[in-house]
Amino acid sequence: MARFSCYIFLLLFIFTINPCLAVDQIDEFSIIDSDLLSSHGDYSPPSPPPPSLPPLPPSLSCEEDLNGIGSLDTVCELNSSFSFDSDVYIAGNGSFHVLPNVILSCPMKGCSISINVSRGEFSLGQNAGVFTGTLFVSARNASFSKGSVVNVSGLAGQPPAQTSGTPSGIQGAGGGHGGRGASCVSDNMKLPDDVWGGDAYSWSSLDKPWSYGSKGGTTSKEEDYGGEGGGRIRLEVEEAIEVGGSLLANGGDGGVKGGGGSGGSIYIKAHRMTGSGWLSASGGNGFAGGGGGRISINVFSRHDDIEFFIHGGKSFGCPDNSGAAGTYYDAVPQSLIVSNHNMSTNTDTLLMEFPKQPLWTNVHVRDHAKASVPLLWSRVQVRGQIRLSCSAVLSFGLAHFASSEFELMAEELLMNGGADAIVATSLLEASNLVVLRESSVIHSNANLGVHGQGFLNLSGPGDTIEAQRLILSLFFSIKVGPGSILRGPLENASDNDMAPRLYCEFQDCPIELLHPPEDCNVNSSLSFTLQVFG
Ligand SMILES: *[C@@H]1O[C@H](CO)[C@@H](O)[C@H](O)[C@H]1NC(C)=O
Numbered sequence: 001m002a003r004f005s006c007y008i009f010l011l012l013f014i015f016t017i018n019p020c021l022a023v024d025q026i027d028e029f030s031i032i033d034s035d036l037l038s039s040h041g042d043y044s045p046p047s048p049p050p051p052s053l054p055p056l057p058p059s060l061s062c063e064e065d066l067n068g069i070g071s072l073d074t075v076c077e078l079n080s081s082f083s084f085d086s087d088v089y090i091a092g093n094g095s096f097h098v099l100p101n102v103i104l105s106c107p108m109k110g111c112s113i114s115i116n117v118s119r120g121e122f123s124l125g126q127n128a129g130v131f132t133g134t135l136f137v138s139a140r141n142a143s144f145s146k147g148s149v150v151n152v153s154g155l156a157g158q159p160p161a162q163t164s165g166t167p168s169g170i171q172g173a174g175g176g177h178g179g180r181g182a183s184c185v186s187d188n189m190k191l192p193d194d195v196w197g198g199d200a201y202s203w204s205s206l207d208k209p210w211s212y213g214s215k216g217g218t219t220s221k222e223e224d225y226g227g228e229g230g231g232r233i234r235l236e237v238e239e240a241i242e243v244g245g246s247l248l249a250n251g252g253d254g255g256v257k258g259g260g261g262s263g264g265s266i267y268i269k270a271h272r273m274t275g276s277g278w279l280s281a282s283g284g285n286g287f288a289g290g291g292g293g294r295i296s297i298n299v300f301s302r303h304d305d306i307e308f309f310i311h312g313g314k315s316f317g318c319p320d321n322s323g324a325a326g327t328y329y330d331a332v333p334q335s336l337i338v339s340n341h342n343m344s345t346n347t348d349t350l351l352m353e354f355p356k357q358p359l360w361t362n363v364h365v366r367d368h369a370k371a372s373v374p375l376l377w378s379r380v381q382v383r384g385q386i387r388l389s390c391s392a393v394l395s396f397g398l399a400h401f402a403s404s405e406f407e408l409m410a411e412e413l414l415m416n417g418g419a420d421a422i423v424a425t426s427l428l429e430a431s432n433l434v435v436l437r438e439s440s441v442i443h444s445n446a447n448l449g450v451h452g453q454g455f456l457n458l459s460g461p462g463d464t465i466e467a468q469r470l471i472l473s474l475f476f477s478i479k480v481g482p483g484s485i486l487r488g489p490l491e492n493a494s495d496n497d498m499a500p501r502l503y504c505e506f507q508d509c510p511i512e513l514l515h516p517p518e519d520c521n522v523n524s525s526l527s528f529t530l531q532v533f534g
């Protein structure tokens, strides 16, 4: 086993310094990251094209085409169920009401129902339903009554081009989207986290998700048993929306012979939202579970008690490794939640580049979600709080492929770029708090800087921050609760993990050493594990 010496600094600054220098440098690195990203398929889920508004074919008419009562330019009420066999467009200057118990359906993959009553109201009555691949509603007000269902589960059309959400091979792996699909194949050459099914995509539109989920893989050469991807729901409401029913965009079930499909997309934009409905863009169950999809809510005034689900699907072939969690983005506070609803997994939810202007407010990884920032040099920076709870994991670095092309190229570029001592450091930064609870872990197999101006709380047993070289700085207060661990370098580090960099060869001290020892020699067996037993 490789033995790593030296170079762990635990610097706790109780005063504030100007972090601009470091931030500028990191900005440069991010540019390099994205260049590198685009050169490697596995780590570059391409951005989907921007959401395209549905085309505007002639609208169906209320009485003739829909057997309804009234007119779409005043009030149209639908009192009998209707099934379409191709895309439809329903529009007018009035309101459109689907009365209780009425079902509108176009139960074909990728079929789209678009409703534009942007000056009036759309309502779905009690126990009424819409079953299709895509539902787009534009209205002044909208109401989805208690007991109503919009179900686009397992009815996805094509996922964005050039994404690899559907796994290849016949391993029955899950489809990917907001999170990766699971794979039940065990490969002795790889760690469990390096094995996955369909990959994640559409990170860049997680604030306005509009991608279909992906199909799961099959276990048979002859037959395709994979579950279908989840569809799309988009509700754009000028004033008020009531969500009392269910909006479902789950991945389809693959059974014991096929991987689960990945969850689809749900996007709600409104001024005000009420109701205690249920939103779900979860991965489908299957031999290996599908990844969760993406949900985003952009509502200025929320008075709702909505429950949301973005977890991966169950894996019948490997119950401990369900699909990865998808993403839930709350656009007004700019907060991201990654939750796997306590379904245990080894499969990653990829967090790609975080916006810099403005920064997001909070990031919460919870309930057994396993989030990964898959670049060696990267930055997770938020204005507010980074919180991990209930066995959540946030890991940095190209796990287990430390000497990758990325690393070498980046190192070269950065070394040429001048005296950048902090080059190999990923950065996790929160202005207020970094909180870990209930066995949550932040891990990096390279250098990791954790900065914050407020509290760092590791609250109890199993809460761990570990890296080959760990730099904690700026915190006002660090609390390491009973059984929590801060560790560097990694216990049992392998050849795959990055050797901590020797800084002694530099003329200047690394900039994070604001108060360096006189000779810059900080190698002296400074590796540490800080563990508090309660
Ligand atoms: C729908 O309304 C029309 C007109 O009021 C009526 O003739 C018809 O019976 C109703 N259909 C159902 C299913 O209630």
Ligand SMILES: *[C@@H]1O[C@H](CO)[C@@H](O)[C@H](O)[C@H]1NC(C)=O
Pocket (backbone or CB within 6 Å): 073, 092, 093
């Ligand atoms: C809807 O209202 C607009 C503006 O008042 C008008 O120009 C348009 O003709 C109306 N459409 C219909 C179908 O009545």
Ligand SMILES: *[C@@H]1O[C@H](CO)[C@@H](O)[C@H](O)[C@H]1NC(C)=O
Pocket (backbone or CB within 6 Å): 053, 091, 092, 093, 116, 117, 118, 119, 138
């Ligand atoms: C909906 O219809 C209105 C006209 O009534 C039009 O201005 C608007 O662009 C349409 N919205 C969409 C999303 O098609």
Ligand SMILES: *[C@@H]1O[C@H](CO)[C@@H](O)[C@H](O)[C@H]1NC(C)=O
Pocket (backbone or CB within 6 Å): 119, 120, 121, 140, 141, 239, 240
């Ligand atoms: C929309 O709802 C608000 C109250 O929530 C109401 O005042 C307004 O008249 C409604 N507008 C339409 C077009 O239904």
Ligand SMILES: *[C@@H]1O[C@H](CO)[C@@H](O)[C@H](O)[C@H]1NC(C)=O
Pocket (backbone or CB within 6 Å): 149, 151, 152, 153, 154, 248
């Ligand atoms: C939604 O659709 C899926 C796939 O067709 C189906 O399995 C599920 O039972 C439906 N759920 C509801 C509540 O309609």
Ligand SMILES: *[C@@H]1O[C@H](CO)[C@@H](O)[C@H](O)[C@H]1NC(C)=O
Pocket (backbone or CB within 6 Å): 341, 342, 367, 390
């Ligand atoms: C996950 O488990 C924890 C601890 O058992 C519990 O507090 C939490 O509510 C659970 N979360 C969900 C979404 O079930």
Ligand SMILES: *[C@@H]1O[C@H](CO)[C@@H](O)[C@H](O)[C@H]1NC(C)=O
Pocket (backbone or CB within 6 Å): 433, 435, 455, 456, 457, 477, 479
């Ligand atoms: C973090 O720890 C500090 C000091 O023990 C405590 O005052 C604070 O409430 C904790 N914050 C959270 C969010 O756990």
Ligand SMILES: *[C@@H]1O[C@H](CO)[C@@H](O)[C@H](O)[C@H]1NC(C)=O
Pocket (backbone or CB within 6 Å): 491, 492
């Ligand atoms: C490191 O190895 C020791 C001895 O083999 C083992 O007890 C320990 O659990 C390992 N630690 C980790 C984090 O894998």
Ligand SMILES: *[C@@H]1O[C@H](CO)[C@@H](O)[C@H](O)[C@H]1NC(C)=O
Pocket (backbone or CB within 6 Å): 005, 006, 504, 521, 523, 524, 525
């Ligand atoms: C630390 O550095 C000193 C002087 O630079 C050197 O003599 C010593 O061998 C180094 N120790 C380790 C563990 O690398």
